[in-house]
Amino acid sequence: MRINLANIKKAKKLLNKSECVAIPTETVYGLAANAYSDRACKKIFKLKKRPKNNPLIVHYYNYKKLRKDCNFNANFLKLYKRFCPGPITFILDLKKSSKISKITTNKKNTLAVRFPKHPIARNLLKELKFPLAAPSANLSSKVSAVSSSDVKEDFGKRIKYVLEGGKPSIGIESTIIDLRNKPKILRLGGLDISIIQRELKKKIIVNNNPSKISVPGQLKLHYSPGIPIRLNVRKIKDEEAYLLIKKKKKIKPNYYFLSKKGDLREAAKNLYSTLRKIKKSKYKSIGVIKIPNTGLGKTINDRLIRASKF
Ligand code: AMP
Numbered sequence: 001m002r003i004n005l006a007n008i009k010k011a012k013k014l015l016n017k018s019e020c021v022a023i024p025t026e027t028v029y030g031l032a033a034n035a036y037s038d039r040a041c042k043k044i045f046k047l048k049k050r051p052k053n054n055p056l057i058v059h060y061y062n063y064k065k066l067r068k069d070c071n072f073n074a075n076f077l078k079l080y081k082r083f084c085p086g087p088i089t090f091i092l093d094l095k096k097s098s099k100i101s102k103i104t105t106n107k108k109n110t111l112a113v114r115f116p117k118h119p120i121a122r123n124l125l126k127e128l129k130f131p132l133a134a135p136s137a138n139l140s141s142k143v144s145a146v147s148s149s150d151v152k153e154d155f156g157k158r159i160k161y162v163l164e165g166g167k168p169s170i171g172i173e174s175t176i177i178d179l180r181n182k183p184k185i186l187r188l189g190g191l192d193i194s195i196i197q198r199e200l201k202k203k204i205i206v207n208n209n210p211s212k213i214s215v216p217g218q219l220k221l222h223y224s225p226g227i228p229i230r231l232n233v234r235k236i237k238d239e240e241a242y243l244l245i246k247k248k249k250k251i252k253p254n255y256y257f258l259s260k261k262g263d264l265r266e267a268a269k270n271l272y273s274t275l276r277k278i279k280k281s282k283y284k285s286i287g288v289i290k291i292p293n294t295g296l297g298k299t300i301n302d303r304l305i306r307a308s309k310f
C-alpha cells in the first residue's frame with residue numbers, strides 16, 4: 001500500500017493538538033488519541049459512547065518506547081520477539097512513574113499494550129512524542145470498522161479525520177494475553193493461540209468467559225450488527241441472510257461467503273465487512289452455518305456468539 005505522507009502529517013497535527021483521529025491498523029481501524037493526555041482520551045470515550053470502566057489499548061512503535069511506562073518480563077520479551085509488530089496485546093504492570101492517562105486505564109495499575117504492524121500506524125507511532133490510546137473505531141458494542149467508510153458510517157462528521165489505510169490484513173481484533181503471572185488469554189483474536197502456546201512451550205489458560213468480566217471484549221453482547229444472529233443453522237428462514245464459511249455450488253442472492261474454500265484466516269478477515277454488508281441489505285436476521293472451532297475459527301465463533309446475544 002502506498003503511503004500518503006501529507007495525510008499522515010495532517011493526522012499528526014491533530015493528534016498533537018489532543019484531537020481524535022481514526023487510524024488504520026492490520027487488525028481493525030482504531031480511534032486514536034494521545035495516551036498521555038486526559039483531555040484527548042476523554043474524547044475517545046465520548047465519541048464511542050464507551051463505558052468509562054473499559055480501559056483502552058495503548059499502541060507503541062516498539063518496546064524501547066514502552067520502557068518508561070511498563071515493567072517487562074521474560075514471557076513478554078519472548079512473545080514480542082516472535083510476534084511483534086502484530087495482532088497481539090499484552091497486559092503488563094504499569095510503572096508508577098508512567099505518564100499514561102488514568103482515563104485510559106480507568107485508574108488500573110496495569111496497561112494493555114500493542115505494537116501494530118500496519119505501515120501507516122507505524123509511521124505515526126515512530127514520530128509522535130507519545131503512544132496512542134486506540135480502541136476499535138466503532139460505536140460501543142457494535143461491529144468493528146474494517147474500512148475508512150465504516151468509520152465514517154459510525155461517526156459521520158463527529159470525527160475530525162479518518163486516515164485512509166485500505167483494508168486491514170487481519171480484519172479482526174488482537175488476541176489479548178495477560179502476562180503478569182501465568183499467561184492467560186483474555187480475548188481470542190487475530191493471532192491463533194496454539195501458535196502462542198507453541199512459542200511459550202506450555203498450555204495457556206483461556207479466560208474469555210469468566211463469571212466476573214475483566215475485559216469488555218468478554219461482555220455477552222458485543223460486535224453486534226444490530227439484527228438477530230442464529231448459529232449452527234442448517235435451514236434458513238424467510239428474509240434471512242445465510243452466512244457460509246465457503247462458496248457453495250448452488251448460490252442464492254441471500255448467501256454470503258466468508259471465504260472461497262473455507263480458509264479460516266480469510267474468513268476472519270471478511271467477517272465484519274460481511275456482517276455490515278448484510279445489515280445494509282435490510283435482512284431481518286442472519287443464519288450462520290456451523291464454523292469449525294479450530295485456529296481462527298475459534299475467534300470467529302467467539303465474535304458470532306457474542307453478536308448473537310441480541
Ligand atoms: P477495543 O475496545 O476493541 O480496542 O478492545 C480493547 C480491550 O482491551 C477491551 O476489552 C479492554 O477491556 C481491554 N483492556 C484494556 N486495558 C486492559 C487492562 N489493563 N486489563 C485488562 N484488559 C484491558
Ligand code: MG
Nearest residue numbers: 135136144173
Ligand atoms: Mg472494540
